[in-house]
Amino acid sequence: MPWISEDRRHTRVAEGQPLLTESLKAVLRDKYFPRYPSKRAVLLPALHLLQHEYNWLPTQAVQEIAEFLEIAPAEALDTASFYEEYWLKPKGKYLLQVCRSLTCELCQSEQLRDHLSQKLNVDPGETTADKRFTLVELECLGACGTAPVVMVNEVLHENVTTDRLDQIIAALPEDPHDMKDPGMTWDNDGH
Amino acid sequence: MAFTEPVLTKRIPLDASQRKLIGYDDYVATGGYKSLKQALEMPPADIIKTVTDSGLRGRGGAGFSAGQKWSFIPKEKKGPHYLCVNADESEPGTFKDRYLIDHDPHLLLEGIAIACLATQCDIAYIFIRGEYHYSAKVLEHALKEAYAHGIFGGDGVLGSGKKVECYVHRGAGAYICGEETGLLEALEGKRGWPRNKPPFPAIAGAFARPTVINNVETLMCVPHILERGPAWFKTMGTPSSPGPKLFGMSGHVNNPGVYEDELGITLDYAINKLAGGMKGGAYKASVCGGISMGILGTNQLDIKLDFDDVRFRGGCLGLGTAGMIVMNEHTDMVKALRNCVRFYAHESCGQCTPCREGSNWMRKILDRILDGDGKAADLQMLMELEKTMGIMPGTTICGLADGTAWATRTFINKFYDEFALRCPEAPTKTIPLKVSSGRLNVLTPMGSNTR
Ligand SMILES: Cc1cc2nc3c(=O)[nH]c(=O)nc-3n(C[C@H](O)[C@H](O)[C@H](O)COP(=O)(O)O)c2cc1C
Ligand code: SF4
Ligand code: FES
Numbered sequence: 001m002p003w004i005s006e007d008r009r010h011t012r013v014a015e016g017q018p019l020l021t022e023s024l025k026a027v028l029r030d031k032y033f034p035r036y037p038s039k040r041a042v043l044l045p046a047l048h049l050l051q052h053e054y055n056w057l058p059t060q061a062v063q064e065i066a067e068f069l070e071i072a073p074a075e076a077l078d079t080a081s082f083y084e085e086y087w088l089k090p091k092g093k094y095l096l097q098v099c100r101s102l103t104c105e106l107c108q109s110e111q112l113r114d115h116l117s118q119k120l121n122v123d124p125g126e127t128t129a130d131k132r133f134t135l136v137e138l139e140c141l142g143a144c145g146t147a148p149v150v151m152v153n154e155v156l157h158e159n160v161t162t163d164r165l166d167q168i169i170a171a172l173p174e175d176p177h178d179m180k181d182p183g184m185t186w187d188n189d190g191h
Numbered sequence: 192m193a194f195t196e197p198v199l200t201k202r203i204p205l206d207a208s209q210r211k212l213i214g215y216d217d218y219v220a221t222g223g224y225k226s227l228k229q230a231l232e233m234p235p236a237d238i239i240k241t242v243t244d245s246g247l248r249g250r251g252g253a254g255f256s257a258g259q260k261w262s263f264i265p266k267e268k269k270g271p272h273y274l275c276v277n278a279d280e281s282e283p284g285t286f287k288d289r290y291l292i293d294h295d296p297h298l299l300l301e302g303i304a305i306a307c308l309a310t311q312c313d314i315a316y317i318f319i320r321g322e323y324h325y326s327a328k329v330l331e332h333a334l335k336e337a338y339a340h341g342i343f344g345g346d347g348v349l350g351s352g353k354k355v356e357c358y359v360h361r362g363a364g365a366y367i368c369g370e371e372t373g374l375l376e377a378l379e380g381k382r383g384w385p386r387n388k389p390p391f392p393a394i395a396g397a398f399a400r401p402t403v404i405n406n407v408e409t410l411m412c413v414p415h416i417l418e419r420g421p422a423w424f425k426t427m428g429t430p431s432s433p434g435p436k437l438f439g440m441s442g443h444v445n446n447p448g449v450y451e452d453e454l455g456i457t458l459d460y461a462i463n464k465l466a467g468g469m470k471g472g473a474y475k476a477s478v479c480g481g482i483s484m485g486i487l488g489t490n491q492l493d494i495k496l497d498f499d500d501v502r503f504r505g506g507c508l509g510l511g512t513a514g515m516i517v518m519n520e521h522t523d524m525v526k527a528l529r530n531c532v533r534f535y536a537h538e539s540c541g542q543c544t545p546c547r548e549g550s551n552w553m554r555k556i557l558d559r560i561l562d563g564d565g566k567a568a569d570l571q572m573l574m575e576l577e578k579t580m581g582i583m584p585g586t587t588i589c590g591l592a593d594g595t596a597w598a599t600r601t602f603i604n605k606f607y608d609e610f611a612l613r614c615p616e617a618p619t620k621t622i623p624l625k626v627s628s629g630r631l632n633v634l635t636p637m638g639s640n641t642r
Contacts, residue, residue, distance in 0.1 A: 035314075035358045037271070037398050043380030044363055048321075069380075082382035083363035085321045101283040102482055102530045103441040103516050139366065139534055140283035141322055144441035144516065145290075145448045154324035183325055185212065186332055 020064035024049060028068065039069045043079055047086055055176075056087040084138070092127045092134035093176050096120075096169075097151040101140035109148040113137055115162045119169075133169075155181050194427050194453035198435040199411050203294045210294055212329060215336035218297040224342070226414035230305045231351050236266075238309035242413060245421035246433040251277050251369075251406030252481065252511045254432070254498040257413075263393035264310045264401050273397040274307050274315040275378065275404045279362055279369035281320055282481035283534060284514030287437040288407040290449040292319075292326045295411075296333035300357065302410030304348055305417065307355040310403050315357040318374050321364045330359050366538040370589045371404040372396075373540065384540050385589035408437060428454035432497035432510075439514035440466035442477075443522070454510075455500070459492040462517055472519035476605070480511025482531045483594025485601030506604070508597040524606040525613055528599065529557040535595040545580035546592035552576060553599060565614035573610075574603060 027049060032042045046069065050061045057080060066076035080086045098104075098113045113124060116135050120128050127134040143149045146158030150165065153176055157168055173179055197203075202213050202221055218224070230238055243258025264272060276299070280288045292299060303315045319327050334357060338344050347354040365383050367373040372386035375397050396402025412434060416424050425433040432454040438461055441447045445467030452465065458477060462469065479487045479496070485507035487494055494505040501510045518527065536550040553576055556569045577600045580586055581593035603610055611617040 035356075038379065040380035041378060041398075044361065044377065048361060048363065071380075079380060079382050083321075083365050085364035100530075101534060102478065102527060103284060105530050106442050106516070106518060106522065106527070138322075138364070139537065140281060140285075142280050142286045142289045142320070144284055144286050144514065145439060147441060147447070151322065156325065181325055181328075184328060 018064055019050060019054060019058065019061040020068055024053065025068060040071050040075075042069055043071070043076060044083075047080055047083075051086060055093070056090050059088070062088075090127075090131075092131050094133050094172060095151075095153055096133055096135050097141075098124075098135070098137050099139070099141045099143070099147070099149050099151075100137040101144075103140070103144035104148040107147040111162060112148055112150060112160060112165060115165060119166075153179060155179060194435065197451050198415050198427075199291060199298070199408065199437060200295075200449075200451045202298075203290075212293070212332075213295045213297065215297060215333070215340060218295070222418075223297055223414075224301055226417040227301050227304050227342070228349065229417055230308050231348060231353075235309050235311060238305065238417070241421055242309070242416055245412075245416045245424040246431075247409065247412050247416060247424065248432060248434075248498055249406055250408035250412075250436070250512070252282070252483075252509070254509060257405065257409050260393070260405070261306070261310050261403060263391070264403060265394070268311055271314065271398075271400050272310060272312040273400055273402045274303065274310065274312040275371070275374060275397060275402060276303060276315060276317040276410060277369060277371065277374060277404055277406045278317055278319040278323070278326070279366075279374060280323075280407075280512075281366040281369050281538075282483060282512055282514060283531070284441060284478050284516040285439055285481050285512040286441075286514065287439045287449050287512065289323060289326055290437070290439075291407060291411055292323075293329055296329050297337065298411045298414060299330075299407055300333060300337050300342060302413040303357055304342055304355055305413050306403065306405065306410055308348065308353060310401075312403060313355065315355065316360045316378055316397070317357065318360050318362060318368070318378060320362045320368070327359055327361055334359065365540075366534075367540045367589070367591060370591065373589065374404065375402065382540075384542055385591075387588055429495070429497045429499075431499055436496075436513055438465060438496065439512070440517065441515070442517040443470045443472070443519040444468065444517050445470050455495045455497040457492065458487060458494050458496060458515070461496060461515060462492070466515075466517070469517070469519055472521050474517070475520045475522055476518045476524070478514070478516035479505060479507050480509065481514045481594075482516070482534065482598050483590075484508045484511035485597040486605060488605035507601055508593065524602055524609045525557065525560055528602040529554070529561055531598040531602075532557055532595065535591065535598075539591060539595075540589075543580075543587040543592065545586040546595065549576050549580045549592070550595050553595070560610070560613050563613075567614050567617040570603070570610055570614045570617045573599060577603070 028046055032045050046065045051057050062076050062080050063073045066073040100109055120133050122128055122135050124135050124137045141149050148160055150157050150160045204210055239258050239261045247257040248254040249257055278288055307315055341349050343355055343357045362368045368377045368383040370385045373383040377383040378397055392402040428434045435451055436454045438450050450465040475489055477487050479501050487505055494500055498510050501507050532553045536554040539546045539550050541547045556573055577596045581596045582590055583593055
């Protein structure tokens, strides 16, 4: 939450090529602008879009979004820093998210966290040296009926054990964009 | 009162291996979108009256009459009206909305379309929590089908000229956006800080226009009510809490999962008949509807799970989302409470001092008790803090702080000895403190000040 002060040493200010490219602008303009009566309302979708593209949100991206939506950069940053899902500092290719709320705790989620922590040699919140994994704990993922659960990037894994966790990690493709949600049985347009 | 057949889950097989996503064709083949056609023939006031007569109460936590909420929307239109569908579902123990969306998304879309006709809403935003990636894709897919079949957009709902647009708006990982005005702020592209009320959303909600905010399950009841009538709806549940309800059973039970039954079943029935009984030991306690509602104790298996009995006899804040987290005899209640309080300390949006600071103090105190350094004064302080925060003592903007207070209050009241044992010199009592429900009568629980 925003009043917990954050380490901003990784902040990078504008440099080089624009991150909000013409094609990304077109997605925002064509798909999202017609949906809302104000441009600012496109902020959350825009942040999601850029994070999906770059894996995290450099300050430059937030600035460019602000400019495109005609709001102050501070307003965009104010919003972006409030939400846990937006990464204002780099994270690993794979985000390993272990649920720590009540049901999962009752179903031994701490074992999963400790297992990952040891296996990858990182504490929750940290990224492995090879930048492949970031381990985090987060609150209830809305899957308590199949606790404990772990979400890897966008894919939820239910009834997880330490053995299954090892298998899940071993099966991850080199490039996260190649990862498929096994539940999806239809084509998705990507955004 | 009897529950004879599944209603909201009628298209979802009980056998998990048989379940699949119900697409537009399957939905229509099983009677889907019939109620929407019916709604198009009805004046908006009649739709609202039908829903009011059914006694449908909100399934998002507050239990406020859905028909009444709709009736607060101005009849005279001076600009756009909005519907916000609350699919933020972040309350620990709650996973019913995801279950419904993942299997039968068109039932939600039909409910949305009917609600928009009733309240003259032009745009519906389905606000879904960011972590529900799969569910958001399911909704996008179902919406594409619905648009292609003329439910939304184009020449109006099924060519009627009453145009409704419907979009998915993804949250980004903040429990507080489930609070309806926090949701509105997030929709508008701001941090999810709940708003002071008044003005109530029905008058000035999203983009300062009249706005209805309803939970997923609430809206999913609506097509069934139109199809089969308010009298049928009232054959299920109790007189003050009619209808079917999804119960999310999790924790130490043999068959955790989402079960549909009627409101007013006992906790004993929910655990032993629905969820297959206790796992790993005898029953000890159960969170009664998301952790914010508090906890039902060992001798409370006979409590009826409806909007009233849980409050008045059960001594909790309410039924909430009916997400039960069941705990067996080996559960450490101090640790369980620490987990809840850490959740609030983490999710407090930080606007109100009692909530922001109080929840963090509580977390630190509980950490200390768990580390073995508990003192009598710690327990005292916990109980004092719990009384100072929330809408009900009137110190905060939203109900998150009431959740913190009620979780803490009910855990300590009902399992006092366990806490006292860890805080040497705290006076021990073998009879649990009586839970006061008096304060409840002054103001209704969280979120119900929804006008
Ligand atoms: C802190 C807090 C979190 C909430 N989270 C949710 C939620 O995730 N989903 C939901 O439907 N309602 C949630 N509510 C209740 C909403 O504010 C609101 O009452 C509800 O969406 C209204 O819909 P209903 O009348 O159909 O129940 C929350 C309330 C509070 C105070
Ligand atoms: S009660 Fe807590 S969560 Fe609600 S507005 Fe105040 S600080 Fe934010
Ligand atoms: S507590 Fe882990 S998914 Fe709900």
